[in-house]
Amino acid sequence: MKRSISILGATGSVGEQTLDLVRRNAESWKVTALTANSNVAELARAAREFRADIAVVADERYLGDLRDALAGSGIEAAAGRAALCEAASRPVDITMAAIVGCAGLGPVMAAIEQGGTIALANKEALVSAGEVMTAAVAKHGATLLPVDSEHNAIFQCLQGGEIGDVRSITLTASGGPLRMIEDLSAVTPEQAIAHPNWDMGAKISVDSATMFNKGLELIEAHHLFPLKLDRIRIVVHPQSVIHSLVEYRDGSTLAQLGPSDMRVPIASCLAWPARMDTPMEPLDLPAIGEMTFFAPDEVRFPATRLAREAAEAGGAAPAVLNAANEIAVAAFLDRKIAFSRIAVLVENVLNQNDLPDAPRTLEEVLRVDEDARRRATRILEPV
Ligand SMILES: NC(=O)C1=CN([C@@H]2O[C@H](COP(=O)(O)OP(=O)(O)OC[C@H]3O[C@@H](n4cnc5c(N)ncnc54)[C@H](OP(=O)(O)O)[C@@H]3O)[C@@H](O)[C@H]2O)C=CC1
Numbered sequence: 001m002k003r004s005i006s007i008l009g010a011t012g013s014v015g016e017q018t019l020d021l022v023r024r025n026a027e028s029w030k031v032t033a034l035t036a037n038s039n040v041a042e043l044a045r046a047a048r049e050f051r052a053d054i055a056v057v058a059d060e061r062y063l064g065d066l067r068d069a070l071a072g073s074g075i076e077a078a079a080g081r082a083a084l085c086e087a088a089s090r091p092v093d094i095t096m097a098a099i100v101g102c103a104g105l106g107p108v109m110a111a112i113e114q115g116g117t118i119a120l121a122n123k124e125a126l127v128s129a130g131e132v133m134t135a136a137v138a139k140h141g142a143t144l145l146p147v148d149s150e151h152n153a154i155f156q157c158l159q160g161g162e163i164g165d166v167r168s169i170t171l172t173a174s175g176g177p178l179r180m181i182e183d184l185s186a187v188t189p190e191q192a193i194a195h196p197n198w199d200m201g202a203k204i205s206v207d208s209a210t211m212f213n214k215g216l217e218l219i220e221a222h223h224l225f226p227l228k229l230d231r232i233r234i235v236v237h238p239q240s241v242i243h244s245l246v247e248y249r250d251g252s253t254l255a256q257l258g259p260s261d262m263r264v265p266i267a268s269c270l271a272w273p274a275r276m277d278t279p280m281e282p283l284d285l286p287a288i289g290e291m292t293f294f295a296p297d298e299v300r301f302p303a304t305r306l307a308r309e310a311a312e313a314g315g316a317a318p319a320v321l322n323a324a325n326e327i328a329v330a331a332f333l334d335r336k337i338a339f340s341r342i343a344v345l346v347e348n349v350l351n352q353n354d355l356p357d358a359p360r361t362l363e364e365v366l367r368v369d370e371d372a373r374r375r376a377t378r379i380l381e382p383v
């Protein structure tokens, strides 16, 4: 029998790699909803190819274009945040949550509320909503499968083990494209998005360069795996062959290895708890030759320190960190601020002494997110 899937963020890097796997096993899948922000051409093309029930653009200005692009196909066209959440709430066997940023939070929560399986790539949603999201998962009997390569690696290494037997988990970090660059103030967007190992969207690529990606992943891991923060470590591993490690109390450390290709963790989620074929070549260890490991440099790249502090503070701090980072990354990509100002801006917002209280509902998380965006924008564009 076919399994049904909705892909939120279908036109992005994770979304397209998910569709690639669906295409290779087309007879096994029924596509329900596909969504994008504004990329109508790619969304309509995919919706027609996969005979989706509905295609949604978040940006309402593109509804007319989407209707035109889908004319005669019988595929429903819709636009706006409410439509995105309505599409995400349609019951499916699995939802791929691959929107970038906190913009994906509402749709992810809508998918959780239908109680199915959510393959979560959208780490910003979990970082911002934290306990609000994990409580909703428990309440609605949903299953959250980690797509992020490190968390997927840890999830795989935990299969058959007991979390109570885990001494620590270690997230590997490539260190990004700027690890060896001396003057971080002069870095261009082109340099920052040129990730050495992974082909990803612009926002996460900048996050890898600042190490905010690893900071967000630290908070993500804290919510996905019930371990104290001091049991979650980060090690720089420039080859990105080992995707993360779990150390058990008997001294055994399990690691998951694989090519730097997101289709591996995506396939692991799509087939879970079984396995499926992917077009990956076997790992060629002699060709890889060497694997190296370094401690993170938190003086040059303060993001992991800031994330750890925000996670320790709890409350609104992780959502504030995420929102300020989203504003800073967008400003950097727009060439409005220097690369080295990203972390400074995030720290400035986090250090404001009148931050909102801990959010307890989705609406409160969204208010904290908006408030932090305003604070960050005010620092960038003082009136
Ligand atoms: N790329 C990767 O390898 C990995 C990504 N992740 C995480 O997965 C998520 C997606 O990353 P990635 O695929 O690289 O991102 P991309 O930028 O490539 O794609 C983002 C997707 O989200 C859509 N989108 C953007 N803004 C909005 C919005 N405001 N409302 C609704 N939809 C929106 C885009 O639509 P449109 O095309 O119309 O703009 C696109 O479909 C991120 O959270 C990232 O951190 C995690 C691990 C690895």
Ligand SMILES: CC(=O)[C@@H](O)[C@H](O)COP(=O)(O)O
Pocket (backbone or CB within 6 Å): 148, 149, 150, 172, 173, 174, 175, 176, 198, 207, 208, 209, 213, 214, 262
């Ligand atoms: C593929 C993936 O999961 C990314 O999050 C990747 O890990 C980014 O690489 P960094 O280790 O450089 O942040």
Ligand SMILES: [Mn+2]
Pocket (backbone or CB within 6 Å): 148, 149, 150, 217
């Ligand atoms: Mn990752």
